[in-house]
């Protein structure tokens with residue numbers, strides 16, 4: 018059978034490079050065409066020697082592809098995605114340009130007016146653990162942000178079951194590649210090494226996405242989320258710790274309650290191949306280079322607070338791996354195709 022031909026717009030971003038690496042091992046899809054801005058005309062293997070076996074030249078425009086991944090920065094991605102969509106291609110947008118359902122949120126969070134608000138209703142939020150049936154029949158999938166992936170997967174079972182009060186704290190620590198490949202002062206070695214810092218204290222743009230998705234899980238509750246992201250000196254990975262008060266009478270505050278909580282999470286993620294509910298508190302290293310999200314739910318020592326820890330690789334489950342998981346569903350392939358790689362540990 019002929020392989021599906023895929024293309025990557027902006028292969029020179031970290032998300033784009035990671036997509037190329039993962040697609041190389043995909044048995045049903047051929048990476049056929051890639052674009053890049055400052056490297057047009059160069060061999061992909063000359064720009065990124067680890068990708069030389071793909072034998073592709075970086076083009077100005079994609080050609081001859083059935084499915085496209087856009088790894089452009091937000092605002093830049095929307096016009097390309099709209100044009101491809103109108104020409105009939107299947108598209109997975111890794112930027113934020115189709116994630117929010119309310120067009121009115123784009124000016125305040127992303128600083129631009131959305132060019133096609135009507136397409137926001139049609140785009141499917143690409144978190145397969147919540148929206149698998151819709152992704153399967155979608156032509157435009159908005160791949161989730163890296164922080165939202167870790168935060169939503171940590172909280173979804175508890176929110177859906179009505180276990181917790183709406184006031185939720187999400188504390189996330191990200192490796193530096195989460196800030197992208199574009200040079201910025203905060204990602205210089207001498208700024209980031211041996212340093213940890215909180216940022217976006219007045220509101221990070223991933224917050225509306227987290228609220229939007231958690232809100233849909235429980236009609237009786239609108240989550241009020243305090244989200245504080247941190248940059249830490251590692252290349253990949255996001256560790257999220259989420260805290261919320263347990264609603265009165267919902268869960269015993271002892272080991273029996275912990276076991277019940279674990280069962281609830283196990284049941285929620287039973288048929289979800291890329292989420293593992295762990296017995297131990299997971300490490301980011303347990304997801305390094307693979308598409309898993311590891312989730313560890315527990316109750317604090319006073320028996321009052323839910324504490325959930327989640328780990329992902331921001332470039333895999335937080336970007337390129339999840340995009341391929343979405344592509345698999347859109348093409349009617351098993352969700353795990355080409356994504357079976359285990360994490361690199363230690």
Ligand SMILES: NC(=O)c1ccc[n+]([C@@H]2O[C@H](COP(=O)([O-])OP(=O)(O)OC[C@H]3O[C@@H](n4cnc5c(N)ncnc54)[C@H](OP(=O)(O)O)[C@@H]3O)[C@@H](O)[C@H]2O)c1
Pocket residue numbers: 027029030031032033053054055056088089090091093111112113161162163194195196197198199331332335336
């Ligand atoms: N990094 C992550 O962990 C992560 C996770 C989830 C989603 N995302 C999303 O994935 C997309 C790519 O992000 P990234 O973090 O990998 O890299 P990035 O820093 O957003 O992009 C890096 C590359 O994009 C190119 N670029 C910059 N502005 C451009 C423009 N206006 N038009 C065309 N190309 C432009 C530049 O390439 P040239 O030097 O060739 O011009 C630059 O090397 C973004 O939308 C981001 O939000 C990233």
